[in-house]
Amino acid sequence: MVKQALLLVLLGGIFAVFYLVTEDLSELYNNFGKTYFQLNGLLETGSRNLVTAIYLDYRLFDSFFEAGILLVAVAGIIWISKHDLNEKNAQFMLDRYKTPDLFITFSRIVYPMMLVFGFYVIINGHLSPGGGFQGGAIVATAILILYYIDHDRETNIKQIVTIEKLVFFLIVLVASLSLLTRGEFFTNFMPLDSSVASKAIYLVILNILIGFKVALGLWTIFTAFLREGR
Amino acid sequence: MNPLLTFIVVLIGFYGLATSKNIIKSVFSVTIIESGIILLFLNLGNFEGGGIPIVGESLTNIVDPLPQALMITTIVIGSTVTALALMLSIKVFHHYGTVEWAEVLGRKDGE
Amino acid sequence: MIFVPVYLVFVPILAAMIIFLFQKPKMAYLALVAQGVVTVLAVWYFLTFRDDYSQTFFTFGGWNNLIGIGFRNDAISISFLFLSIFIWWMVLIYTFNAKKDTRNFLFFLLFLEGVFFGLIQTNDLFNMFVFIELTTILVSILVAYEKAGDSFRAAIYYLLLNTAGVLAFLLGIILLYYSFGNININQITTMIASSDLSETTTVRFAYVLLMSGIAVKSAMFPLFTWLPRAHAVAKSGVSALLSGIVVKGGLYLFIRISLMFAAAPYDTSMFFFAIGATTAIVGVMFAMTQKDIKQILAYHTVSQIGIMMMGLSSTDSLTFSGGLLHLYNHALFKSLLFLGAGIIVNVYKTKNIKYIRGVFRAMPLLSILMIVGMLSISGSPLFNGFISKSVIKYGLTDAQYWLLQIVNLGTATSFLKMSQIFFGPRTLSYPLVRKREYLPVALLAVACLTMGVLHVPIADFVLDVDLAKFKPISLQYVFEYGLMLGAGFLLYKYVIDKDYKPVQWIRNFRISFETANYMFLLYFTVMIGVFVVYPML
Structure with missing residues (x-):
């Protein structure tokens, strides 16, 4: 009890200091x-969406490791969850008869x-x-719905993991092309003074690859969880 | 939304970490901290009348696009950490039959 | 040429993925090839830029360096680079097995190597956060790799506590971004030096957040509770890697952030010296009472981190490089001890030092190598631990000197206790040890001796400091060390070995997860008190 009261006092103190910080920040704010x-x-990047401009060009290096974290977590979760990667599975853990028909029908439409x-x-x-990461998450959710519609689906995890790794290779490859064309690492392979429309080619390719990779990664993760639930 | 409110979300997460006796609750406390931080980062850069950071959509004053790009990374990192932690807690449950910290940590090594 | 850091990061990562994709055990040789390529690249890079590190800066994509992500190197990061390459070689040789299917393990091991190189070389705070979080995830997977109950509970303890710390670090980055308008470390260093921004509450608060996040990662008091758990249950190769180099990643961040705020008027050295001394004494107290051989070594990592902090917290450049030197030396002898202990545990099938006897008769070569490691860690003249401890001692005041001596006494005691495994009759007829496992242990022992004797040219070459006044051996040093061993023996014989109630209590004392987080908040609040509230009064 004393411990909890002290904890609340501590958190209150931290909050009070943070209040001073927000007062401070409005003066400090640097909008460089x-x-x-x-x-x-x-x-510079050919992207109207400035958020995309940042994560596909200015800070592309971060995005690699963002995709890399997903890659590592997928490999780790599969390793932790079972011994044999070759096992075909992913049966839906809910009982078919408990899933309402209405839900299944709507899933088919959605x-x-x-x-x-x-x-x-x-x-x-x-x-x-939007962009690769967001869209990939949406596609992965759509695939998750697929398990509601047809819960006898079998997923070959091994194949997905292999494709996921290959896509990561492709992402690194496409991003490194700029080394040949512009002499710089990890940026648009189109020259800096080319038109906005031609720069978009690179953005679309990379977004599709990242979206693909994210969707596959999330798909593997929840397949691993479905298997645990059996 | 006020940054102070989002900071309270962060503090709630820390409160949860410091009091919860259950592994699953601790995992969600970490998730709460993370959501709080994401909201805080976006909020601090937000201001009244700020437009979306897409050229051509809002003509004059846009909000800072960098926090949004960084927060995409944080969201992805957060979701993988949550997934890994949940998988580990499933495994802990399989080995110890419980997800209470005290019981799990109290066992002698080698079960 | 300037892009070599990028290759250093990507060569191990791509090799890891190729090994994972091709499912042939023979592909494990690719790991050795990648490691060789990394070594050659690093040496080449070092020889090119050795004279002028200011040329090493570059930004990805060639953007304005305040916008893009940059890499840069200096003497400290290069020496970290070589140290980590060396330790990774040792662990790779130790765990290498082309007959069994080890591709999962190699995947995580090599990925961690690439990520660690990135963490060392990055010049961008958010990129640093991404790398720290990636290391956390990879380490927790490696800890859980054995798939036993205690490795899972250690992994989740590690993952959640460290993620909480890393999130505090992220919160600090956010506040710095809004006050400085960028997250480039070099630029923030200059801006702190040229303006009085660092005196505002916001930047002070951000500093506290960054430092408390780092305190979790680098296992400072009172947040070291994850370390003995994680390091004691992992595979021996992984334990050596974690204790040898990965935990130093936290200290590396400490150095980076301290240098970033070097121009700020914060009074950090007293506070961090106190933290370091407490860490060292508490760590050694736990180490003395343990009976599990890997727990002993893990708690010693905690206490040695305390000693490094005693050096690194100093503003005096000689004491600081003493801390740095101790960090490198600790990586060498702790990896040696963990790898050697791994062989012993494999042979005897137990971790309890009570039941391990007669190692010297059964495995004389290994015992000699282990004794080299023990002499190094307890600070015997002629060995590397002695040199770095003397450099740290040189800059201390009298009271601080005695604190260090207490830690040394504890270290000597616990290794006297551990050395009982060597004595006794031979209990095993013929120990099955793979020859390959001896090689890294022997190489590390040679490295310990080399660093102990040739410290002057090495320190001059790598860190550009002159250590000529520190002699590796003299009669006085030997006498002092003998006295220390004698006192340690008495302490062991009459206190530890009697197994009194307090000793048992300390041995079985474990901190629960929620209390660890409670202490994190407490530590955080104390730091706020010292660095934010106190200067305002």
Whole structure:
């Protein structure tokens, strides 16, 4: 009891200090980055969506390891969850008769729409809100719905993991192309002074690859969990 | 939304970590801290009338796009940490038959 | 040429993935090839830029360096690079087995290597966060790799506690971004030096957040509770890697962030010296009472981290490089001890030092190598631990000197206790030890001796400091060490060996997860008190 009271006092103290910090921040606020992106973002990267411009060009190196974290976690979860990677499985853990028919019917309607929406978000990542990571998550959710519709589905995890690794290779390869064309690591392979439209080629390719990779990674993760639930 | 409110979310997460006696609850406390931090980062850069950071959509004053890009990374990292932690806690449950910290940590080595 | 750091990061990672994709045990040789390529690249890079490290800076994509992610190197990061390459070689040779299917293990091991190189060389705070989190995830997978109950509970303890720390680090980065407008370490260093921004509450608060996150990662008091758990249950090769180099990643961050705030008017050296001394004494107290051979070594890592902090917290450049030197030396002798202990545990099938007897008769070569490691860690003249401890001692005041001596006494006691495994009749007829496992242990022992005797040219070459006034041996040093051993023996004989109630209590004392987090908040609040509230008063 004393411990909890002291804990609340500690948290209150931290909060009080943070209150001073927010007072402070409004004066300190430095908008160097914001101004830079607003002025140069579209011209330098060819992306109207400045968020995409950052994670596919200015800070592409971070995105590799963001994809890499998913890769490692997938490999780790599969290793931890079972001994044999070759085992075919992923049976749905819920009983078919307990899933309401209404839910299954609606899932059938929603599934193609979600898939299309996911692809739309991935492909238009440089024009509208979205991108590879977000769209990949949507596509993965759509695949998850597939398990509701047809719960006898079998998934060959090994194949997915192999494809996922190959896609990661491709991402590194596409990003490294700029070393040949521009002499710089991890940026757009189109020359810096080319038009916005031609720069978009690179953005679309990379968004699709990342979206693919994220979808496959998340798919593997929840397949591993479904198997645990058996 | 006020940054102070989102900081309270972070503190709730820390409170959960410091009091919860259950592994699953600890995993969710970490998730709460993370959500709080993501909201905080986006909130601190937000201001009244700020436009979305897409060229051509909002003409004058946009919000800072960098926090949004960084937070995508944080979300992905957070979800993988949660997934890994949940898988580990499933395995802990398989070995010890419980997910209470005290019981799990109290066993002698080699079970 | 300037892009060599990128290759250093990606060669191990891509090799890891190729090994994972091709499911032939023979592919394990690719790991050795990749390791060789990394070594050659690193040596080449070092020889090119040795004279002028300011040329090593570059930004990915050639963007404005305040916008893009940059890599840079200096003497400290290069020496870390070589140290980690060396330890990874040793662990790779130790665990190498082309007959069994080890591709999962090699995948995580090599991926961790690439990520660690990135962590060392990055010049961007958020990129640093990504690398730290990736290391945390990889280490927890490696700890859980054995798939026993206690490795799972250690892994989840490690993962959650460290993630909480890393998230505090992220919160600090956020506040720094809004106050400085960028997250480039070099730029923030210059801005702190040229403006008085570092005196505002925000930047002070951010500093506290960064440092408390690092305190978890580098296992400082009172947040070291994850370390003995994780390091004692992992495979011996992994334990050597974790204790030898990965936990130093936290200390490396400490050095980086301290250098970043070097121009700020914070009074850090007293606080971190106190933390270091407490860590060292508490760690050694736990180590003295343990009976599990790997627990002893893991708690010694905690106490040695305390000694390194005593050196690193100093503003005096000689004492600071003493701390750095002790960090390198500790990596060498602790890996040696963990690998050697791994062989012994494999042969005797028990970790309890009570039941291990007659190692010297059964495995004389291994015993000699282990004794080299023990002499190094307890600070015997002629060995590397002695040199770095003397450099740290040189800069201390009298009271601080005695604190260090107490730690040394504890170290001597616990290794006297551990050395009882060597004595006694031979209990095993013919120990099955693979010859390959001896090689890294022997190489590490040679490295310990080399660092102990040739410390002057090595320190001059790598860190550019002159250590000529520290002699490796003299009659006085030998006498002092003998006195220390005598006192240690008495302490062992009359206190530890009697197994009094307090000794048992300390041995079985474990901190629960929620208390560990409670202490994290407590530590955090104390830091706020010292660095934010106190200067305002």
